[in-house]
Amino acid sequence: MTTMPVLSIIVLTPALAGVLIALAGRGPHVPRAIAAAAGTICLCACAWVYATYDRAAAGLQFIESVEWIPSLGISYALGVDGISVPMLLLMGIVMFTGVLASWDITERPREFFALLMLLVTGVFGVFAATDAFLLFFFYEMAVVPMYLLIAVWGSTRKDYSAMKLTLFLFAGSAALLIALVLIYWQAGAGTFDLVTWAQTAFPPEFQRWAFLLTFVGFGALVPIFPLHTWSPDGHVAAPTAVSMMHAGVLLKLGAYGIIRLGVAVFPDGLSNWASLIAVIGAINVVYGAFCAMNQADLKYVIGYSSVSHMGYVLLGIAMMNRFGFEGAVFQMFAHGIMTALFFTLIGYVYESTHTRQIADISGLMRRTPLVAAAFIIASAASMGLPSTSGFVAELLVYLGILTRSPLLAAIVFTGVVVTAAYLLRMLGSILLGEASPAVADLEDPRPVRLAPMLILAATIMVVGIAPATMYETIRSATGPLLILVTGG
Amino acid sequence: MTAPADIVRLLAPELIVALTGALVIVIDLLRPQVQNAPRTRPGVAYVGIAGLGVAGGFVVSLAGERGDLFEGLVLLDPFSTFFKLLFIAIAMIVLLVAVDPLPRFTRWPAEFHALIIWCTLGHMLLAAAGELFTIFLALQLTSLPLIALIGYAKRDARSGEASLKYLLLVLVSTAVLLYGMTLIYGSLGTSTISEIGERLAGQSTIQPVLALGLVLLLTGFAFKITAVPFHYWVPDVYQGAPTPVTAFLSVASKFAGFALALRIIVTGLRVPLDWSLIFGVMAVLSMTLGNLAAIRQTEMKRMLAYSGIAQAGYLLVGLAALSERGVASLLFYVVAYGLSNLAAFTSVIVIEQATGSTRIEDYAGVSSRAPLIALCLTISLLSLAGLPLMAGFMAKFDVFLAAAETGLAWVIAIGVVNSVISLYYYLRVVWQLYVSPSCRDEARIPVQVRPGVALAVCTVGVIVIGVLPEPVMRLTEHAASALFGG
Numbered sequence: 001m002t003t004m005p006v007l008s009i010i011v012l013t014p015a016l017a018g019v020l021i022a023l024a025g026r027g028p029h030v031p032r033a034i035a036a037a038a039g040t041i042c043l044c045a046c047a048w049v050y051a052t053y054d055r056a057a058a059g060l061q062f063i064e065s066v067e068w069i070p071s072l073g074i075s076y077a078l079g080v081d082g083i084s085v086p087m088l089l090l091m092g093i094v095m096f097t098g099v100l101a102s103w104d105i106t107e108r109p110r111e112f113f114a115l116l117m118l119l120v121t122g123v124f125g126v127f128a129a130t131d132a133f134l135l136f137f138f139y140e141m142a143v144v145p146m147y148l149l150i151a152v153w154g155s156t157r158k159d160y161s162a163m164k165l166t167l168f169l170f171a172g173s174a175a176l177l178i179a180l181v182l183i184y185w186q187a188g189a190g191t192f193d194l195v196t197w198a199q200t201a202f203p204p205e206f207q208r209w210a211f212l213l214t215f216v217g218f219g220a221l222v223p224i225f226p227l228h229t230w231s232p233d234g235h236v237a238a239p240t241a242v243s244m245m246h247a248g249v250l251l252k253l254g255a256y257g258i259i260r261l262g263v264a265v266f267p268d269g270l271s272n273w274a275s276l277i278a279v280i281g282a283i284n285v286v287y288g289a290f291c292a293m294n295q296a297d298l299k300y301v302i303g304y305s306s307v308s309h310m311g312y313v314l315l316g317i318a319m320m321n322r323f324g325f326e327g328a329v330f331q332m333f334a335h336g337i338m339t340a341l342f343f344t345l346i347g348y349v350y351e352s353t354h355t356r357q358i359a360d361i362s363g364l365m366r367r368t369p370l371v372a373a374a375f376i377i378a379s380a381a382s383m384g385l386p387s388t389s390g391f392v393a394e395l396l397v398y399l400g401i402l403t404r405s406p407l408l409a410a411i412v413f414t415g416v417v418v419t420a421a422y423l424l425r426m427l428g429s430i431l432l433g434e435a436s437p438a439v440a441d442l443e444d445p446r447p448v449r450l451a452p453m454l455i456l457a458a459t460i461m462v463v464g465i466a467p468a469t470m471y472e473t474i475r476s477a478t479g480p481l482l483i484l485v486t487g488g
Numbered sequence: 489m490t491a492p493a494d495i496v497r498l499l500a501p502e503l504i505v506a507l508t509g510a511l512v513i514v515i516d517l518l519r520p521q522v523q524n525a526p527r528t529r530p531g532v533a534y535v536g537i538a539g540l541g542v543a544g545g546f547v548v549s550l551a552g553e554r555g556d557l558f559e560g561l562v563l564l565d566p567f568s569t570f571f572k573l574l575f576i577a578i579a580m581i582v583l584l585v586a587v588d589p590l591p592r593f594t595r596w597p598a599e600f601h602a603l604i605i606w607c608t609l610g611h612m613l614l615a616a617a618g619e620l621f622t623i624f625l626a627l628q629l630t631s632l633p634l635i636a637l638i639g640y641a642k643r644d645a646r647s648g649e650a651s652l653k654y655l656l657l658v659l660v661s662t663a664v665l666l667y668g669m670t671l672i673y674g675s676l677g678t679s680t681i682s683e684i685g686e687r688l689a690g691q692s693t694i695q696p697v698l699a700l701g702l703v704l705l706l707t708g709f710a711f712k713i714t715a716v717p718f719h720y721w722v723p724d725v726y727q728g729a730p731t732p733v734t735a736f737l738s739v740a741s742k743f744a745g746f747a748l749a750l751r752i753i754v755t756g757l758r759v760p761l762d763w764s765l766i767f768g769v770m771a772v773l774s775m776t777l778g779n780l781a782a783i784r785q786t787e788m789k790r791m792l793a794y795s796g797i798a799q800a801g802y803l804l805v806g807l808a809a810l811s812e813r814g815v816a817s818l819l820f821y822v823v824a825y826g827l828s829n830l831a832a833f834t835s836v837i838v839i840e841q842a843t844g845s846t847r848i849e850d851y852a853g854v855s856s857r858a859p860l861i862a863l864c865l866t867i868s869l870l871s872l873a874g875l876p877l878m879a880g881f882m883a884k885f886d887v888f889l890a891a892a893e894t895g896l897a898w899v900i901a902i903g904v905v906n907s908v909i910s911l912y913y914y915l916r917v918v919w920q921l922y923v924s925p926s927c928r929d930e931a932r933i934p935v936q937v938r939p940g941v942a943l944a945v946c947t948v949g950v951i952v953i954g955v956l957p958e959p960v961m962r963l964t965e966h967a968a969s970a971l972f973g974g
Contacts, residue, residue, distance in 0.1 A: 068958070069961065071958060071965060137881075138876075144876070144877075147915060148918070152922055163915065163919075167911065171908050174905055177888060178897070178900055181885075181900060
């Protein structure tokens with residue numbers, strides 16, 4: 001083992017970069033260079049964690065712990081297990097590609113990149129924290145910059161969407177705060193350490209309500225039906241990099257929180273509410289897919305498809321079996337990469353055409369075959385076609401559902417059919433045919449804009465074709481979790 | 489009996505503050521007067537700040553000592569030390585901030601500074617008072633300067649109106665308070681708070697007369713801490729008063745009320761009444777009404793007035809917990825709120841100085857006209873809303889954690905919902921600062937050095953306490969344990 005605080009490097013590098021950017025000049029060059037440097041450092045560190053994580057040994061690794069607020073029993077405690085490692089890698093990739101995708105931002109670039117770095121610190125912090133208070137602290141820190149990022153740099157109804165998003169997410173975190181302070185006293189250990197909490201046997205009645213609070217609190221971010229309405233609006237209004245992080249990673253914060261604080265600490269709570277979660281998950285999948293079918297704006301299509309795909313995560317958790325848990329985490333990773341790719345592509349097309357209406361765009365295949373190819377790869381992952389990461393994830397979730405309830409599997413499967421329908425319709429409309437006037441000026445992207453598309457598309461294919469490493473990583477954490485939930 | 493020399497030594501901070509006020513006026517009189525020339529007089533303000541600083545030094549040097557003077561009329565303990573330092577720090581910041589805007593509304597800056605300093609003396613005595621009639625005198629010492637300060641902008645009709653309103657309020661609350669005190673003295677035969685506590689401790693039931701006395705006493709304080717339903721005076725007075733006075737009023741005066749309430753409730757009122765419920769209800773009402781009313785405001789000072797009512801609600805949560813941890817969390821909240829609110833008001837003052845307006849819609853485009861002011865105002869407002877990295881987040885969490893220990897889940901639930909509501913109106917100001925397209929004036933807003941320094945100190949304080957709260961938490965725990973006899 002090394003003594004290098006690699007997790008602190010991952011969490012604090014963006015924060016430091018943010019401060020440096022805030023002190024930098026007004027032009028776009030210095031801020032984006034600093035952001036790209038931070039992105040490179042974080043991506044390398046995340047990849048290193050992913051590569052050196054010991055899959056044979058379960059439990060937390062790369063542990064760091066410093067007393068932070070001893071008066072309240074709060075520590076700056078970091079550590080990762082098989083669920084957080086893929087999430088860190090996901091965030092590393094999305095951060096790096098997100099910075100590249102924002103390369104051409106000209107409006108107040110200094111403020112943009114500084115806020116973006118603050119957001120990134122918050123997200124990394126949530127995935128690395130093993131102290132409940134620290135996790136909550138980072139969680140809120142990730143939400144704060146969202147408001148300004150959307151309200152200042154966004155498009156389509158940005159004021160409304162930014163405020164709606166912020167209020168929804170803070171309503172969720174209000175529920176979390178209640179849960180945290182109640183759990184603290186119920187646990188009676190004078191600590192916010194999540195490992196200690198997970199080992200505490202809470203009374204079943206308390207577990208029920210505390211789990212519900214955390215589920216609703218984090219669920220607002222997943223987003224669970226019926227708290228999902230902020231999400232498509234937010235995706236659409238946000239600037240490209242924020243959409244990527246938002247759909248790609250922020251939604252996973254919610255699911256991650258449900259697993260880390262809800263499932264691991266209150267296993268009885270999960271078994272109590274499992275059927276409710278399954279129903280909500282099924283509604284997310286099917287309802288989200290039908291909503292996506294009905295959209296004319298590309299970003300809205302992907303926004304609702306996120307609602308739909310996150311339903312699989314909920315379903316996986318609710319199945320409380322091996323494949324379900326593994327599928328849920330795998331889907332978090334797979335969906336993060338595929339939506340990030342979608343939003344990069346849509347952002348690129350929008351910058352040049354100034355439209356996202358499906359009806360106005362056609363013939364992308366002729367104008368820019370590279371972008372068109374990337375669209376196809378992202379859609380293939382979204383439809384769950386073999387050789388993409390989406391296939392592995394959905395396969396695992398469906399295996400989980402089938403062992404539990406074939407009927408539910410049949411109902412949810414309509415989601416797959418509808419997903420294929422809206423994606424094929426979308427692809428057919430924007431890729432094929434003659435180039436429409438709107439895309440007349442569209443060209444193949446420059447290397448700096450092409451790089452994020454390549455990285456994300458390659459990740460989809462690599463994880464889809466050779467999923468073993470990712471699978472083993474996830475399994476090292478979901479195995480012990482399952483024992484906790486099913487009681488052995 | 490304490491020897492006279494000892495009395496002087498132990499009361500040194502108060503004596504220095506009293507003399508500083510006089511010194512400020514004398515120095516100003518000795519200087520040649522220039523007729524009809526609006527001028528800044530930083531010199532006298534610096535004398536005042538220096539005097540307060542020396543007094544603060546003496547408070548720190550006496551921090552280790554405990555005891556009482558004049559048979560328990562004035563107490564010296566970590567609790568009073570904490571508040572004395574707080575009041576001195578607030579007064580120093582307000583003096584510094586007030587120098588530049590003063591010529592806009594008065595030709596007599598020295599008296600303004602002196603009144604702030606004497607009012608601070610009253611606040612310090614309130615924090616140290618251990619007996620009902622000392623409390624009464626100290627309260628008068630705070631109220632009289634405040635009446636004058638609120639009406640200091642003689643040419644502004646709203647300032648005069650606010651002053652009159654505050655005068656009436658002081659009269660009513662004083663009458664109520666005094667009546668309550670006499671009833672308590674009449675039934676228990678003592679006016680020393682600790683003795684009241686001892687005599688009440690043995691009783692299992694409470695006489696109606698005594699109960700009435702207690703209720704009247706608390707009503708008197710409730711005006712000062714601006715808790716619902718005793719908040720009606722707040723918006724008009726805050727809006728009408730000169731902005732530096734509003735800043736002073738919104739922190740120092742409110743905290744003095746809390747210092748007093750804590751002392752009396754924790755050491756004095758050991759009666760079989762459900763204080764938790766009473767303060768819990770007051771807290772919930774203050775938060776909810778304050779926040780709902782703040783949403784509708786279009787004027788910054790009025791909005792901050794309602795936000796202050798809501799913040800009083802969060803402070804009351806710490807009181808409702810009725811535990812050492814609850815009091816400690818309240819004191820921590822006081823520090824966090826004080827810094828955030830002073831930063832917010834200083835930003836308001838700077839912007840008002842340049843634009844002459846305190847309307848929220850006139851804040852459009854400030855982010856490009858004065859980027860640092862916009863940043864500081866945003867940080868302070870987000871701190872008031874309770875977002876992380878800022879002191880307000882730690883303070884809210886601390887207060888709720890303490891309330892959870894006592895099982896006040898309902899208060900917490902309403903409290904956190906209220907934070908979400910408050911976020912809406914704080915963010916609306918941020919929206920004006922950064923997003924609003926309706927920027928009419930492009931000229932840069934000049935930032936003077938003095939308010940700039942005050943703003944920097946407060947904002948940095950907000951962030952430092954928000955990230956590293958431990959040292960301040962240690963202090964507040966120490967002060968709180970002193971109150972509980974530890």
